[in-house]
Amino acid sequence: xxxxxxxxxxxxLCLLIVVLLVGYKLYLNLFMEEYEGVHTGxxxxxxxxxxxxxxFSFAVVGNxxxxxxxxxxxIIPLLNNSDLDFMVSAGNAxxxxxxxxxxxxxxxxxxxxxxxxxxxxxxxxxxxxxxRFYDHFGPHFFSVAVGNARLMFLDSTGKTPWQWxxxxxxxxxxxxxxxxxxxxxxxxxxxxEGDMPFDRDEDYxxxxxxxxxxxxIADRYDIDRVFSANLSAFSETQSGNTQFITTGGAGGLIxxxxxxxxxxxxxxxxxxxxxxxxxxxVGNGQHPVLKRLEGLWxxxxxxxxxxxxxxxxxxxLFAAVAIKLYGAIFxxxxxxPDYDLDPAPWLDxxxxxxxxxxxxxxxxGGVPISIDRLRRGLEHxxxxxxxxxxRYRDQSPEESGVLRVPSLLAMGEKRxxxxxxxxxxxxxxGVRDFRPDIIHLHHPIWLGSLGLFMARRLRVPAIYTYHTRxxxxxxxxxxxxxxxxxxxxxxxxxRFANKCDGIIVPTDSTEEYLRMxxxxxxxxxxxxxxxxxxxxxxxxxxxxxxxxxxxxxxxxVLISVxxxxxxxxxxxxxxxxxxxxxxxDVPFRFLMIGDGHQKxxxxxxxxxxxxxxxxxxxxxxxxxxxxxxxxLGDAFVFASKSETQGMVILEAMAAGxxxxxVRSSGIDDVVRHGVNGFKTPERQDQWQEAVRQxxxxxxxxxxxxxxxxxxxxxxxxxxxxDDIRRIYATTLAQADKKRKRRHRA
Numbered sequence: 001x002x003x004x005x006x007x008x009x010x011x012x013l014c015l016l017i018v019v020l021l022v023g024y025k026l027y028l029n030l031f032m033e034e035y036e037g038v039h040t041g042x043x044x045x046x047x048x049x050x051x052x053x054x055x056f057s058f059a060v061v062g063n064x065x066x067x068x069x070x071x072x073x074x075i076i077p078l079l080n081n082s083d084l085d086f087m088v089s090a091g092n093a094x095x096x097x098x099x100x101x102x103x104x105x106x107x108x109x110x111x112x113x114x115x116x117x118x119x120x121x122x123x124x125x126x127x128x129x130x131x132r133f134y135d136h137f138g139p140h141f142f143s144v145a146v147g148n149a150r151l152m153f154l155d156s157t158g159k160t161p162w163q164w165x166x167x168x169x170x171x172x173x174x175x176x177x178x179x180x181x182x183x184x185x186x187x188x189x190x191x192x193e194g195d196m197p198f199d200r201d202e203d204y205x206x207x208x209x210x211x212x213x214x215x216x217i218a219d220r221y222d223i224d225r226v227f228s229a230n231l232s233a234f235s236e237t238q239s240g241n242t243q244f245i246t247t248g249g250a251g252g253l254i255x256x257x258x259x260x261x262x263x264x265x266x267x268x269x270x271x272x273x274x275x276x277x278x279x280x281x282v283g284n285g286q287h288p289v290l291k292r293l294e295g296l297w298x299x300x301x302x303x304x305x306x307x308x309x310x311x312x313x314x315x316x317l318f319a320a321v322a323i324k325l326y327g328a329i330f331x332x333x334x335x336x337p338d339y340d341l342d343p344a345p346w347l348d349x350x351x352x353x354x355x356x357x358x359x360x361x362x363x364x365g366g367v368p369i370s371i372d373r374l375r376r377g378l379e380h381x382x383x384x385x386x387x388x389x390x391r392y393r394d395q396s397p398e399e400s401g402v403l404r405v406p407s408l409l410a411m412g413e414k415r416x417x418x419x420x421x422x423x424x425x426x427x428x429x430g431v432r433d434f435r436p437d438i439i440h441l442h443h444p445i446w447l448g449s450l451g452l453f454m455a456r457r458l459r460v461p462a463i464y465t466y467h468t469r470x471x472x473x474x475x476x477x478x479x480x481x482x483x484x485x486x487x488x489x490x491x492x493x494x495r496f497a498n499k500c501d502g503i504i505v506p507t508d509s510t511e512e513y514l515r516m517x518x519x520x521x522x523x524x525x526x527x528x529x530x531x532x533x534x535x536x537x538x539x540x541x542x543x544x545x546x547x548x549x550x551x552x553x554x555x556x557v558l559i560s561v562x563x564x565x566x567x568x569x570x571x572x573x574x575x576x577x578x579x580x581x582x583x584x585d586v587p588f589r590f591l592m593i594g595d596g597h598q599k600x601x602x603x604x605x606x607x608x609x610x611x612x613x614x615x616x617x618x619x620x621x622x623x624x625x626x627x628x629x630x631x632l633g634d635a636f637v638f639a640s641k642s643e644t645q646g647m648v649i650l651e652a653m654a655a656g657x658x659x660x661x662v663r664s665s666g667i668d669d670v671v672r673h674g675v676n677g678f679k680t681p682e683r684q685d686q687w688q689e690a691v692r693q694x695x696x697x698x699x700x701x702x703x704x705x706x707x708x709x710x711x712x713x714x715x716x717x718x719x720x721x722d723d724i725r726r727i728y729a730t731t732l733a734q735a736d737k738k739r740k741r742r743h744r745a
Contacts, residue, residue, distance in 0.1 A: 018318045039138035046085070050085055051147060053147070054271060056269055057084050058085055058087060059079055059088070060247055061088070062228070063231075063247075063252045065094070065251040066108070067252060074262070078280070086117070087114055087116040090247055091124070094123050096126050097132060098127050120133055120141070125157040152182070182269075183223055188204055189226065191204060195259070198253065222241055224242065226244045227245050233246065234248070234261070247265050261282075263279055266278045266280050338734060342733055351384075351437045353436060353440055356439065356441050357443060363418075364623070366467065369647065373528070381722065386401055389447070390404070390418035441462060441464045444493055461502065461732060462501050490517045501731050505525055510525075526727065530654055531717055535630060535654040552589060556695050558637050559652065561636075562592070569641060570639070574611065578609050579685075594620065631655045650670060651712075653677075654715075656708060658708050659677030662687065663681055676704055676711045677708060
């Protein structure tokens with residue numbers, strides 16, 4: 001049953017509302033009968049009902065505003081059951097000048113059992129409504145003789161020049177012999193006493209010259225009444241012998257209080273031309289609170305009748321809700337991987353893989369080293385690779401399988417970050433000639449975006465490895481830091497990742513982050529491989545030679561490997577080491593391996609803190625020598641929070657070093673607290689206490705070192721390449737399945 005599922009019921013309700021709204025709009029514009037010059041027929045009916053020298057009565061309503069709930073359902077029945085001869089709208093019979101509003105009004109007025117006349121008001125003028133009023137009803141200003149009275153209708157919207165109307169009115173009344181004279185004008189000439197709800201200056205008659213001229217004519221020719229609308233209230237103002245009456249209670253926004261209430265005005269003209277009027281309230285007999293709620297409801301209700309733009313917005317809103325509900329209810333979702341995929345055909349043959357990266361060797365960093373290791377592992381398995389990367393001044397002249405791209409711009413103090421010229425046609429030509437089976441992207445911007453474009457053009461799957469927490473690189477972006485960190489970086493990752501066919505992440509916490517920001521693409525958790533055996537091949541003699549070169553004695557050695565950049569949190573470690581030297585008697589040396597644009601500033605900081613005897617900024621070390629430098633240490637320390645895995649931590653463990661690191665994504669999955677090292681909050685006292693324990697407790701340090709070595713053994717490059725290759729094959733199988741499904745459709 002539908003009613004047992006509230007979402008289903010809501011879906012069908014939204015669908016019904018959309019159909020009704022669209023159907024009603026079509027009915028108003030296509031199926032209702034055409035009508036024009038309605039006032040001509042209405043005047044003829046009024047003339048037949050009234051005779052000269054006989055009394056007559058009529059109703060004046062204002063601000064009908066296409067109201068169904070009040071005017072059509074409440075006021076019209078009252079008028080039909082009265083002894084009134086006809087009805088006059090003092091303005092704003094429609095809520096806007098759109099064709100649908102005029103057609104809806106015509107349908108509403110068809111329920112009246114008496115003739116009617118309309119004043120051209122502010123709402124009739126909106127949205128090019130002046131043309132529709134003229135076509136459907138008649139002139140914007142006119143005069144009618146009814147019995148022994150003269151009814152005059154004026155245009156206060158500015159459509160007709162007021163000077164012309166004043167001249168016309170003066171000529172008309174100078175020759176008129178009617179016993180009673182009543183005028184109708186949409187905008188009130190006078191502001192009522194007391195506060196009016198929601199009134200604005202433009203709600204009143206302008207310009208001042210028009211107002212003064214009208215008041216003067218009313219006084220000079222003894223006009224009995226002047227009726228206006230445009231305010232959601234009733235008020236009376238006496239000027240000379242003329243009463244100026246504002247009536248705006250036939251619909252629209254009413255507050256149901258002493259000033260603003262539903263009503264119409266009854267006007268009686270006697271046989272000798274005496275004019276009297278009486279206020280006719282339209283009560284609803286509700287509790288005052290419910291009255292106000294009803295007033296609010298009719299205001300909201302009136303919004304459904306305020307032009308095509310709002311109509312389309314309302315339809316779009318309900319349609320969007322219906323589509324969302326349809327997706328939630330009727331579209332089958334499978335949150336599990338497709339276990340029917342067969343990757344074997346792609347595992348059994350060599351693959352051609354194109355990789356796009358914004359940095360690569362000889363630039364030293366986690367991403368270039370990871371890519372190089374993967375390249376060597378895949379080539380060992382028989383695959384062919386093409387790496388699209390920036391050109392560097394000191395790159396190897398004999399490298400193969402790398403398409404180097406010249407730079408448009410080099411950034412950083414040492415110009416280490418290259419903005420490659422992605423607009424070169426030879427890049428696209430080179431990738432097309434390589435004919436890749438799959439494209440592997442290592443960055444979500446620039447060359448990564450070009451790689452995704454090429455994957456779509458060549459109709460091959462795109463795999464993206466999420467290496468780096470982009471939000472920690474806000475200092476490189478010429479945008480407000482908080483804007484990039486809190487919004488742009490996450491939106492960029494989400495948009496890019498959802499365009500790819502598969503995502504590789506190094507840790508479970510990284511996968512959780514991607515899911516939290518809305519990434520829907522299939523994700524594979526695959527830690528980066530390390531050259532585990534290289535660290536085991538280091539000899540004690542190599543380590544001893546390096547100690548001698550560095551002038552190290554019996555002191556303990558703390559090692560850290562990182563680019564010297566803001567996001568790596570080097571200052572945190574230097575300040576903690578500065579405190580630690582005063583808290584331990586164990587002599588130690590901290591070797592900071594790596595280069596970067598912050599090196600000079602950090603060196604100045606060391607000199608200022610007089611840490612030259614405890615901390616050394618080693619600079620860049622050739623990758624082939626790194627295993628010896630790791631084995632030189634007694635413990636590895638780290639404070640970066642921008643890692644997705646922290647590959648240097650695994651390398652340190654492969655060298656038998658326990659780790660002390662600041663807890664963050666990536667670190668949490670690799671460092672097992674109290675097993676292969678310590679992970680602490682970003683608090684210097686806790687971090688330096690963990691380092692002190694490793695310096696002072698040799699037995700505990702050696703136990704953690706053994707467990708770190710055992711943990712790192714599972715992250716060999718061969719296993720890494722083999723697992724990545726299986727991810728490629730699975731993604732290719734998925735793409736092939738989708739392709740066949742499209743062909744069958």
